[in-house]
Amino acid sequence: MLSYLSVKLRELVSRNRSKNQSFTYRRAINYFPSQSLSPKTKTSLAISQRLPLLPQLISIEAQKLSGCVKTESSKFKSRSAMLLYKGQVIASVYGSKKNPQQLFGSDAYTMILNELGSVHVELSSYILQDEVVLSAASMFHGQVFHPQKSENAVAALSECLDFIDSFAGPASIAVVDKDGNAICLLYVFGNGLLGINSLNTSVSEKDINSLWQYLKKHPDSQIMANSIIADNVSILNLTFSLMGQNRKHSVPCKTVFDPEVANLVSKYSFKPTDSAQGVQVDRFISTTDKIAKKPKVALGYATSYDIHHTS
Secondary structure, three states: OOOHHHHHHHHHHHHHHHHOOOOOOOOHHHHOOOHHHOOOOOOOOOOOOOOOHHHHHHHHHHOOOOEEEEEEEOOOOEEEEEEEEOOEEEEEEEEEOOOOOOEEHHHHHHHHHHHHOOOOOEEEEEEOOHHHHHHHHHHHHOEEEOOOOOOOHHHHHHHHHHHHHHHOOEEEEEEEOOOOOEEEEEEEEOOEEEEEEEOOOOOOOOEOHHHHHHHHHOOOOEEEEEEOOOOHHHHHOOOEEOOEOOOOOOOOHHHOOOHHHHHHHHHHOOOOOOOOOOOOOOOOOOOOOOOOOOOEOOOEOOEOOOOOOOO
């Protein structure tokens, strides 16, 4: 279930309930990989709001593109994001001030489609490596791994990294401060660090050493890992088509234009003529193209992530 994200985050901050601390889930789209993790490539995941939407979705699915799409709208008072894995939706979330709770999965995707073609929506879309997408998707679909009671957060992070290394699959690690605020997310595949999604200025997305220094200064930070089975068939069972959740992966292209998709064509195949209104974009929706750089990972004692137990 995609809604596992909020459940897992609640688990992560459950220890703080006695302190009357609360955690907000309104910004769940921030747990999706940022555009800084998009690699240099000639392949594009651009979605134009001034072109018919359906052909673009069909093209993305046909090319089996992997990446991320984020939207924000001041008119609809909404934010949304979805992860695409080989042309299929593997995770999505939608939130607005009209709804008290965020939507996940196919429910979220339906709402995203309702707004995606509007010029009143600020949209960013970018390519991501398959491994990054799977690692990020583990936050929604994966199994939770809580490190054993460690003497500090550095030791807990090292334990999580060793656990991921042991099964050599995609995983993500959430680092949360004592008040339940997310500090950063690590995207990991086996023994390789794919990238860092920093939600705090104290942690750099380009150097894991900054996280190490942060944890040394904040040993009461909480660490949790999410892992996902890397079997391709199992992963595809977690996805659904851009044409709708009920579309089967084995459906041939010649049957694309059935009544279900015909309704989609009539609803979304249009060219808006009005001008887009200004949309306030905050740090949770990245619209600036950045050159993805691999984090600097130095070799360290007992781990390749330069994470050390403190004495």
